[in-house]
Amino acid sequence: MQYDITILTQAEYVNPTEKNVYIDNVLLEDQLIIDALEAKGLKVYRTNWDNPDFDWSSTKYVLFRAIWDYFDRFPEFSKWLEEVSQKTKLINPAEQIIWNMDKHYLADLEKAGVNIVKTNFVEIGDTRTLKQAIVDSGWEDVILKPAVSGAARHTYKIKQGEADQHEAIFAALIAEEAMLIQPFLKNITTKGEVSFMVFGGKYSHAVLKKAKAGDFRVQDDHGGTLHEYEASPQEIEFVQNVMAKCKTVPVYGRVDVTWDNNENLALVELEIIEPELWFRESKKTPTMFAEAVVKFINK
Numbered sequence: 581m582q583y584d585i586t587i588l589t590q591a592e593y594v595n596p597t598e599k600n601v602y603i604d605n606v607l608l609e610d611q612l613i614i615d616a617l618e619a620k621g622l623k624v625y626r627t628n629w630d631n632p633d634f635d636w637s638s639t640k641y642v643l644f645r646a647i648w649d650y651f652d653r654f655p656e657f658s659k660w661l662e663e664v665s666q667k668t669k670l671i672n673p674a675e676q677i678i679w680n681m682d683k684h685y686l687a688d689l690e691k692a693g694v695n696i697v698k699t700n701f702v703e704i705g706d707t708r709t710l711k712q713a714i715v716d717s718g719w720e721d722v723i724l725k726p727a728v729s730g731a732a733r734h735t736y737k738i739k740q741g742e743a744d745q746h747e748a749i750f751a752a753l754i755a756e757e758a759m760l761i762q763p764f765l766k767n768i769t770t771k772g773e774v775s776f777m778v779f780g781g782k783y784s785h786a787v788l789k790k791a792k793a794g795d796f797r798v799q800d801d802h803g804g805t806l807h808e809y810e811a812s813p814q815e816i817e818f819v820q821n822v823m824a825k826c827k828t829v830p831v832y833g834r835v836d837v838t839w840d841n842n843e844n845l846a847l848v849e850l851e852i853i854e855p856e857l858w859f860r861e862s863k864k865t866p867t868m869f870a871e872a873v874v875k876f877i878n879k
Contacts, residue, residue, distance in 0.1 A: 584622040585671075585873070586639040587613060588854075589646045591628040605860065606646045612859045613645070616866035620874050630660065636667040641877060643671045647854045651729055654681075671873060672830045672852050679827075680852045683727045683760055689847065692825040696847045697840060700761040701727065702754060710750040711743035719763040724750065727758040737764055765846070767839040773848055774809055774837050776819040777857050777865065780872030781829040783816045785862040808861075818845045826850075831876045832857070832869060 593606045614624050627634050629647045636642070642664065650657040658681075665674040672680075679685050683699075690696045700717045702708075714722055724746065725735040734753060738746055753759055772790040776783060788809040811819075819835040834855035840846040859866050 581625075581638060582623070583625040583639040584877075585617055585624050585641045585643050586634075586668075587624065587626040587643050587645050588629040589626065590649045591630065592649075593646055594626070594628050609857065609859050610645055612866040613643075613869065616870035617873065619867075620870050622874075630656070636664045639668050641669045641671050643873070644677070644854045646856075650854070651681075651733065654728055669877075671876065672832070673828070676826070676828070676830055677853050680850065681728055682758075683725075683729075683849070684758070685850065686760075686847070689822065689825055689850065694822055694825055694847055695840070695844055697762050697765065697838070702759045702761060704754065704756065704758050706754055709743070710738075710747050713761060714738065714743055717761050717763075719761070721764040723760075723762045723764055725760050725762075726753065727760055763841065765838055765840055767841075767843075771839055772807075774811075774815070775855075775858070776811060776815065776835045776837060777832075777855075778819055778823050778830075778835060779832050779865075779869050780875055781820060781823050782868075782872075783811065783820055784865045784868050785858070786811045786815075787858050787861055806858075806861075815845065822847055822850060826852075831872050 587610055589606070589610065593603060593610075596603050596607075610626060614626065617624050625639065629644075629650070647657075661674065661677065664670070670677060679688075684701060686696045686699055687701065690699075700713070702713050706713070708716070710724070720740040722738050723735065724738055726733065729735070734749070736746055736749075750759070769791055772788050774786055774788050776786045778784060786809045788807040790805050790807060815837070819837065822835050823829050823833060830852040832855075833850060833852035834857060835850055836848040837845055838848055857865070857869070859869070
């Protein structure tokens with residue numbers, strides 16, 4: 581069997597025997613994409629990225645969706661990515677995925693003129709204590725997180741004078757992976773964070789994510805909530821510019837934005853590997869997404 585596009589997920593979401601709201605949303609989102617792509621005349625399949633029995637040369641393209649276990653299996657995923665990119669084409673392309681897996685991409689976008697959340701990179705093997713690294717940053721309350729991560733893995737809010745409580749975990753992490761230190765932005769807990777979906781370089785829709793009381797993490801894994809959001813012309817211009825500053829414009833992606841401590845729009849993260857895109861929040865978007873995919877494969 582030959583397929584035009586194979587949608588990638590993780591094994592738990594292929595044929596789940598147990599259902600919950602979280603899994604139902606994954607299945608719904610994928611089905612909306614499948615329906616939209618099939619409406620364009622494409623033959624679509626769906627499987628887990630680590631399926632050892634699937635012949636990757638049997639599909640013209642693979643499309644990354646809920647592969648949300650990849651950052652916990654990074655060495656394995658990196659090897660798989662290298663191998664599969666020799667057998668088929670990736671959406672988004674392999675070079676973009678590799679670039680986006682490591683948050684050092686933020687520095688590239690900052691150099692290109694994008695206002696990012698200010699970031700200090702602490703590289704593997706740095707011999708400074710966490711306390712010294714925070715002092716060197718010049719910021720008081722900070723966020724510490726890995727350069728390769730997702731779902732707020734090893735993400736900590738550290739108040740001034742509390743570095744000692746995190747020295748052990750920092751020492752263990754920095755021996756194995758690069759870390760980021762960023763100033764804590766008060767607007768994360770007041771205004772929240774907005775996710776803007778962009779397909780083929782064009783803004784599609786947005787959702788507002790807010791942390792639960794007493795927390796700063798907006799992900800639903802940590803009790804965050806989702807709200808409707810109407811993007812302003814300034815915000816649309818900002819997120820489309822983020823996409824335009826990539827080496828090549830991604831087929832699809834999510835631009836996570838908040839307001840920095842100077843009340844300016846600031847890029848938190850650019851997600852072009854496996855972002856949740858909330859198709860269920862906007863009926864027009866699966867078709868818009870499919871059109872961007874078709875344009876990419878026909879160019």
